[in-house]
Amino acid sequence: MKPHAEVEQVWPRDGRIRVTGRLLGLDEARERSWRLTLTRRSRTDHVLRYDAVLDGERFAGEFKVSELAFQEALSGAEQWDLHLTDGTHKLRVGRKLDDIRGKKAIMIYPVQPVPGADFGVQPYFTVEDNLSLECRP
Template identity: 65%
Template structure:
């Protein structure tokens, strides 16, 4: 029997929502040597995929870290929806990895990990951003007033 092939992953280890920012720390798994040091976090609006925010991702070896201001997402709030979801991907321009947490053998993180909502001063009344795990254990953001 051979060793099962591991798909490349951007595996979340820590999520830090506080002070109007969200930071994500994790590891790249099974990425290989053919990829450069310049990685970015792409935050894509699920209902309007043409809306993409990009942030630099620091990389040291197989570890990555990125952070952003939640106010950036408020600029896309048009008040027409009750909630909007944004999906996170780590990319170097050739490889695009969904940011999530699957290698810890804990399933159903959506109901286990509950992160605080970050309010956005100056945005629509009560508007805030909250990281959450999807039913597939990927990390996404929920924006709602």
């Protein structure tokens, strides 16, 4: 299996989303500075970056859902993909090692309303068991 960021927990609550897990397949991971990145699918030049804390191979990162607000009005759903990056590696955040297939229909996370906006943010697993976010009016 190629290197990736294996999700262990997703905590959507109190206007924040926290993701914890393990970096797998990289021996030199501890020696680097890592960031949790959110990339908007419809505009891949729109990337949000947050510090990720590493403890050995374990990582943790979080962000406020209000930071997903953008200038143009949200007319439909927008998706964001999560990665861990260190300037050299870009690892997709997902959950592959738990033997649960089809997480998209099984693991349903609560929607976090965005304060002062007319949309909410919901983490979800894709059909490939990667972690993404959906912003919906």
